[in-house]
Amino acid sequence: MSKKIFVTILLVHCTIIAIACDICGSGAGSSYMGILPDFNAKIVGLRYRYNSLQTHVGPNGSTTYLTTQEAYHAMDIWAGWTFKERFRIMASLPISYNRKTKQSTEVSKSGLGDASLQAFYRLINSNTKIAKQRLLVQNLWLGAGIKIPTGKYEPKDKEGASKSANLFQLGTGSLDFNLLAMYDVRIQNIGLNLTGSYKINTTNKYAYYYGNKFSGNAQVYYRLNLKDKASISPNIGVSFEQSSKDLDDGYGVFASGGQMTFATLGTELLYKKISLGGNYQYVLSQQLAHGIVSANNKLMLHVSFLF
Numbered sequence: 001m002s003k004k005i006f007v008t009i010l011l012v013h014c015t016i017i018a019i020a021c022d023i024c025g026s027g028a029g030s031s032y033m034g035i036l037p038d039f040n041a042k043i044v045g046l047r048y049r050y051n052s053l054q055t056h057v058g059p060n061g062s063t064t065y066l067t068t069q070e071a072y073h074a075m076d077i078w079a080g081w082t083f084k085e086r087f088r089i090m091a092s093l094p095i096s097y098n099r100k101t102k103q104s105t106e107v108s109k110s111g112l113g114d115a116s117l118q119a120f121y122r123l124i125n126s127n128t129k130i131a132k133q134r135l136l137v138q139n140l141w142l143g144a145g146i147k148i149p150t151g152k153y154e155p156k157d158k159e160g161a162s163k164s165a166n167l168f169q170l171g172t173g174s175l176d177f178n179l180l181a182m183y184d185v186r187i188q189n190i191g192l193n194l195t196g197s198y199k200i201n202t203t204n205k206y207a208y209y210y211g212n213k214f215s216g217n218a219q220v221y222y223r224l225n226l227k228d229k230a231s232i233s234p235n236i237g238v239s240f241e242q243s244s245k246d247l248d249d250g251y252g253v254f255a256s257g258g259q260m261t262f263a264t265l266g267t268e269l270l271y272k273k274i275s276l277g278g279n280y281q282y283v284l285s286q287q288l289a290h291g292i293v294s295a296n297n298k299l300m301l302h303v304s305f306l307f
Contacts, residue, residue, distance in 0.1 A: 041081070041082055041083075041307060042079070042080065042081050042082070042306075042307040043079065043080045043304055043305065043306050043307065044077075044078070044079040044080075044304070044305050044307075045077075045078055045079070045275075045302055045303060045304030045305065046075060046076070046077060046078075046302065046303055046304075047075070047076040047078060047300065047301070047302040048073070048074070048075055048076075048300065048301045048302070049072075049073070049074045049075075049076065049298070049299070049300050050071070050072070050073055050074075050298065050299045050300075051071075051072050051295065051296065051298040051299075052069070052070060052071040052072065052295075052296045053070050053167075053293055053294060053295040053296060054067055054068065054069055054070070054293070054294045054296075055067070055068045055070060055164065055165050055167065055255075055292065055293050056068055056164070056292065057291060057292055057293065057294045059291075061291070061294055065103065066102075067102070068100050068101065068102045069100065069101045069102075070098070070099070070100040070101075070167065070168060071098070071099045071100070072096065072097075072098050073096065073097040073098075073099075074094045074095065074096045074097075074113060075094065075095045075096075076092050076093070076094045076095075077092070077093050077094075077095070078090065078091065078092035078093070079091055079092075085122070085125075086121055086122045086125075087119070087120070087121060087122075088119070088120045088122075088141075089117070089118065089119050089120070090116075090117070090118045090120075091115070091116065091117050091118075092115065092116045093112065093113070093115045093150070094112070094113035094114070094115075094151075095110075095111070095112060095113065096110060096111065096112070096113045096151070096170050097109075097110040098110070098168060098169075098170065100168055107168075109154075109168075109170060110170075111151065111152055111170050112150050112151055112152070112170065112171075113150070113151040113170055113171055114147050114148060114149055114150055114151040114171040114172060114176075115147070115148045115150045116145060116146070116147045116148070117145060117146055117148070118143055118144070118145030118146075118178065118180070119143060119144060119145070120141050120142065120143035120180070121141065121142055121143065122139060122140070122141050123140045123141065123142055124138060124139055124140035125138075125139055126138040126139070130187070134187055134188050135186075135187070135188055136185070136186070136187055137184075137185070137186045137187075137191075138183075138184070138185050138186075139182075139183070139184045140181075140182070140183050140184075141180075141181070141182040142180065142181055142182075143178075143179075143180040143181075143182075144177070144178060144179055144180065145177065145178040145180065146175070146176070146177055146178070147172075147175070147176040147177070147178070147199075148175065149171050149172065149173050149174055149175060149204070150171065151169070151170040151171020151172070151173075152169075152170045152171055153169050153170070153171050153172060153173030153204060153206065153208075154169065155206045155208070157169060158208065158248070164255055164292075165255040165256060165288075165289050165292060165293050166208065166210075166246065166248075166253070166255075166256070167293070172201070172204060172210050173204030173205065173206060173208070174201055174202045174203060174204040174208075174209070174210065175202055176199060176200065176201045176202060177199070177200045178197055178198070178199050178200070179197065179198045179200070180195075180196070180197045181195070181196050181197075182194070182195045182196075183195075189222055189223040189224070189225075190220070190221070190222050190223075191220070191221055191222075192218070192219070192220050192221075193217075193218070193219055193221070194216075194217070194218050195215075195216065195217045195218075196214070196215065196216050196217075197214070197215045198212065198213070198214050198215075199212060199213040199214075199215075200212055201213075203247070207248065207249040207250070208246065208247070208248055208249075209246060209247040209248075210243075210246050210256075211243045211244035211245050211246050211247075211256060211257050212243070212244050213241060213242070213243045213244075214241065214242045214243075215239070215240070215241045216239070216240045216241075217237060217238070217239045217240070217264075218237050218238055219235050219236065219237025219238075219264065220235065220236055220237060221233055221234070221235035222234055222235075229271065229272045230269075230270065230271045230272075231269075231270050232267060232268070232269050232270075233267065233268040233269075233270070234266070234267045235264075235265075235266050235267065235268070235279075236263075236264065236265050236266075237263075237264045238261065238262065238263055238264065238284075239261070239262040239264055239281065240259070240260070240261050240262075241259065241260050242258075242259040243256075243257050243258060243259070244257055245257035254289075254290060254292075255289040255290070255292045255293070256289055257288075257289065258286070258287050258288035258289055258290075258293070259286070259287055259288075260283065260285070260286040260287075260288065260295060261283075261284040261285045261286070262281040262282060262283060262284060262298070263281070263282045263284050264279055264280070264281050264282075265279060265280050265282070266278060266279025266280070266300075267279075273305060273306040273307070274303070274304070274305060274306075275302075275303070275304040275305075275306065276302070276303055277301075277302055277304075278299070278300055278301040278302065279299075279300050280297065280298070280299055281297060281298040281299070281300075282297050283295060283296065283297055
């Protein structure tokens with residue numbers, strides 16, 4: 001594995017925050033995606049994401065005749081390109097399958113989600129020797145991105161958003177923007193990375209506005225070299241997201257907004273120029289849409305190819 005592998009971990013990690021689901025979990029579902037491999041010059045990959053939730057939840061999380069079970073599957077096609085060492089661009093296009101079940105009735109939809117494009121600049125790239133000749137590596141990346149409404153938004157599925165969370169969509173129907181910051185510090189093979197992103201949404205043509213979202217993540221990782229050109233990198237951390245309330249035709253939506261905290265556990269295996277990995281996200285706490293929405297644990301798996 002390249003000695004620069006964790007230099008780019010934070011960049012990839014925070015980029016994925018920007019491209020993950022904007023509407024699942026009432027706009028506050030965790031979008032943590034885990035550590036991914038070094039970019040080299042170019043990288044392409046496939047990433048599978050799964051999450052589920054319940055809407056129309058009763059008092060104290062009880063199930064009522066209105067309670068709906070919803071499941072969201074997404075396969076992301078993504079790629080990245082590094083040039084002149086300090087610049088990097090990434091793009092992603094999700095293909096989604098959504099399903100919801102209410103009593104004995106099941107409804108599903110599938111198709112393209114919202115595409116994303118991000119650009120990054122590496123502001124700090126420091127490599128120094130400390131006690132006992134240990135290598136201290138620090139990196140700071142700043143970036144911005146745009147989300148394009150390629151996913152279909154169906155206003156009929158809003159179900160009167162004043163009383164029902166507007167989640168069952170392939171896309172938001174709006175052109176949105178991201179601001180990103182990423183800091184990574186590593187001593188030899190053990191490191192810590194911190195990421196933050198703020199998503200600025202706009203109103204779609206149907207006068208619906210998904211609330212802006214803040215995402216923050218912290219994780220510890222360790223690189224274990226197995227043999228020449230192979231390594232495994234377990235990681236553990238915590239993820240937090242907070243979303244403001246939606247607006248429907250200028251009016252606040254009661255069943256929207258909130259916050260979630262996840263514990264994250266994952267691992268990455270790199271062999272030559274192929275990377276396999278995944279993570280599991282366990283709900284520590286949540287308060288979504290005034291308790292009307294309840295999210296479950298999440299899963300992500302990926303395969304990536306380096307060039």
